[in-house]
Amino acid sequence: MPDRSTSEWQPVIAESEPVMPGGGVARRPLHFIIMADCSGSMTGDRMQALNYAIADMLPQLADWERDQLVAQVMVRVLGFATVPMWHVPDPVPVAEMRWKALHAVEGGYTNMGPAFREVAAAIGPDRLESRALRPAILLVTDGRPTDLGNEFADGLAALTSFPAGQAALRLAIAIGRDAKSEFLDQFIGDPTVPVIVAGNTEEIAERLVAASIAVSRLSESGADHGALVSQLLGTGSGGPEDSEDQTIL
Amino acid sequence: MTNPADQSTGPGGWDVMTASTRGAAHEATGRPNQDAQGWRILDPGRQLVIGAVADGHGHSRHFRSERGSRLAVEQGCEAGAAFATTLGGLIDADEVAAAARAALVPRVVETWSRAVAEDYGRAPFSAEEEATRVMYDDEAVIAYGSTLLLLVLGPRWAVVAQIGDGDVVLLHADGGVEAPVPEDPSLDGHYTTSLCQSGAADSFRVAVIDRSETPILGLLAATDGFGNAQAAEPWQEAVGTDLSDMLRSKGAGWVRDRLGSWTEQCASSEGSGDDTTVLLAVADQ
Numbered sequence: 111m112p113d114r115s116t117s118e119w120q121p122v123i124a125e126s127e128p129v130m131p132g133g134g135v136a137r138r139p140l141h142f143i144i145m146a147d148c149s150g151s152m153t154g155d156r157m158q159a160l161n162y163a164i165a166d167m168l169p170q171l172a173d174w175e176r177d178q179l180v181a182q183v184m185v186r187v188l189g190f191a192t193v194p195m196w197h198v199p200d201p202v203p204v205a206e207m208r209w210k211a212l213h214a215v216e217g218g219y220t221n222m223g224p225a226f227r228e229v230a231a232a233i234g235p236d237r238l239e240s241r242a243l244r245p246a247i248l249l250v251t252d253g254r255p256t257d258l259g260n261e262f263a264d265g266l267a268a269l270t271s272f273p274a275g276q277a278a279l280r281l282a283i284a285i286g287r288d289a290k291s292e293f294l295d296q297f298i299g300d301p302t303v304p305v306i307v308a309g310n311t312e313e314i315a316e317r318l319v320a321a322s323i324a325v326s327r328l329s330e331s332g333a334d335h336g337a338l339v340s341q342l343l344g345t346g347s348g349g350p351e352d353s354e355d356q357t358i359l
Numbered sequence: 360m361t362n363p364a365d366q367s368t369g370p371g372g373w374d375v376m377t378a379s380t381r382g383a384a385h386e387a388t389g390r391p392n393q394d395a396q397g398w399r400i401l402d403p404g405r406q407l408v409i410g411a412v413a414d415g416h417g418h419s420r421h422f423r424s425e426r427g428s429r430l431a432v433e434q435g436c437e438a439g440a441a442f443a444t445t446l447g448g449l450i451d452a453d454e455v456a457a458a459a460r461a462a463l464v465p466r467v468v469e470t471w472s473r474a475v476a477e478d479y480g481r482a483p484f485s486a487e488e489e490a491t492r493v494m495y496d497d498e499a500v501i502a503y504g505s506t507l508l509l510l511v512l513g514p515r516w517a518v519v520a521q522i523g524d525g526d527v528v529l530l531h532a533d534g535g536v537e538a539p540v541p542e543d544p545s546l547d548g549h550y551t552t553s554l555c556q557s558g559a560a561d562s563f564r565v566a567v568i569d570r571s572e573t574p575i576l577g578l579l580a581a582t583d584g585f586g587n588a589q590a591a592e593p594w595q596e597a598v599g600t601d602l603s604d605m606l607r608s609k610g611a612g613w614v615r616d617r618l619g620s621w622t623e624q625c626a627s628s629e630g631s632g633d634d635t636t637v638l639l640a641v642a643d644q
Contacts, residue, residue, distance in 0.1 A: 130601075130617075130624055131598045131599075131600075131601030131602040132589050132590070132594055132597040132598035132601055133590055133597060134590050134624075135588040135589065135590055135625055136589075136590040136629070137631075138587055138631060178384075179384040179632040180631070180632040180633070241586060241588075241594075241631075356416045356417045356418055356551055357418035357504070357550065358416065358421075358504055358551060
């Protein structure tokens with residue numbers, strides 16, 4: 111090691127030039143939006159379990175992000191009850207997420223239509239990077255929508271009325287078997303993709319991890335629904351080799 | 360693995376350089392670089408030059424896409440060379456565009472399809488490949504699916520014909536930057552139009568630049584691994600402006616020396632992780 115005190119030592123100065131035209135590279139963003147039911151029926155054990163599940167899921171999603179070679183996962187969280195309210199409004203890199211608990215709204219309804227509109231506004235035309243991977247939306251609920259009239263259908267139509275919303279990977283976790291409904295099938299929009307049922311609060315964390323990893327992987331792998339379904343059912347191999355597959359229209 | 364930046368040299372005309380790097384995701388899974396690139400100089404003064412890049416689709420149903428992209432570049436350059444000799448008598452851009460649609464594009468599709476059939480005839484699918492084809496209920500040609508970005512560069516006309524994703528960036532001599540090829544809203548990053556689809560000729564997008572009205576500094580053609588790696592949003596203007604400055608202040612040789620390191624950055628796990636190929640044609644000023 112040279113002695114800096116001597117006059118012979120000269121620092122090595124790197125050539126000063128732009129890294130590359132345009133200012134450098136970055137991974138492709140994968141926008142992952144969690145829509146969490148905060149209605150009154152979530153009060154107590156269910157909300158506590160959901161908070162635990164999300165907090166448990168995030169580091170595992172960060173591990174997945176680190177292990178694969180394509181995506182940077184950006185997380186947002188929307189709580190919804192009678193009205194939707196962003197819990198994490200701006201996209202946060204999953205590796206930087208520090209979970210702060212969601213709270214149920216006492217007496218709050220399960221109005222999904224306005225929540226869909228809120229997500230639609232967040233990922234609508236020109237709201238995502240042109241190089242972003244297909245967004246992923248995970249809906250977690252313990253009940254049927256309580257929207258009046260056509261609000262549920264109109265909100266869902268708004269969410270799927272533009273390319274990113276239409277192409278978005280949509281998954282739903284029903285907390286309790288009663289929450290599994292045709293409305294969640296409509297939200298998913300793909301008869302081959304099942305609603306994931308967490309039969310009790312203990313299962314929420316496990317289901318949430320399975321769903322989030324499945325969504326992330328499929329976001330890179332095009333229309334391979336078989337891979338998604340096997341992942342959701344716990345039979346997928348799930349390595350990064352499943353990813354980054356482009357195909358024809 | 361990176362191909363060293365290739366070059367054509369000599370005074371006057373068009374100066375062409377390319378670089379291609381296998382994507383980090385492909386390296387991790389043992390897949391080859393499914394991109395291809397090539398160019399052809401048609402005259403000693405390099406007044407007529409053909410350049411092409413192609414991106415073989417990554418999905419498992421396109422299990423011969425690295426052959427498909429190579430054939431796309433070969434046949435694209437062949438068809439472009441034939442088309443270039445017909446440009447001399449044309450007097451306006453609409454006429455050139457119509458000729459490109461009527462002659463260049465159908466020829467590319469026809470000769471690529473024929474070359475694929477010949478390749479398949481010489482090397483039929485293995486049992487594993489055939490099982491994949493049957494699983495997707497595809498015709499054999501689907502296995503070879505590829506995009507193509509074809510540049511036919513002459514003294515007056517610069518013609519771009521593109522099918523599928525990827526980007527062409529036009530560097531104006533006055534410093535302006537433009538994406539000359541019309542956008543295709545059906546390309547969402549996961550699905551692409553392709554030479555292997557039926558009616559492929561109808562999915563080509565064509566752009567014509569009249570150099571007598573729009574002096575050109577250069578044209579950049581890149582597979583989507585390049586654009587998907589760019590941190591800037593939108594990236595075309597940022598990259599184009601910097602590249603123009605570099606070409607003016609440092610020269611084409613300086614850019615050529617760095618092109619390979621740029622595709623390496625794009626193809627790395629810090630970038631798109633995808634195969635990345637760039638062809639840059641610089642017009643002598």
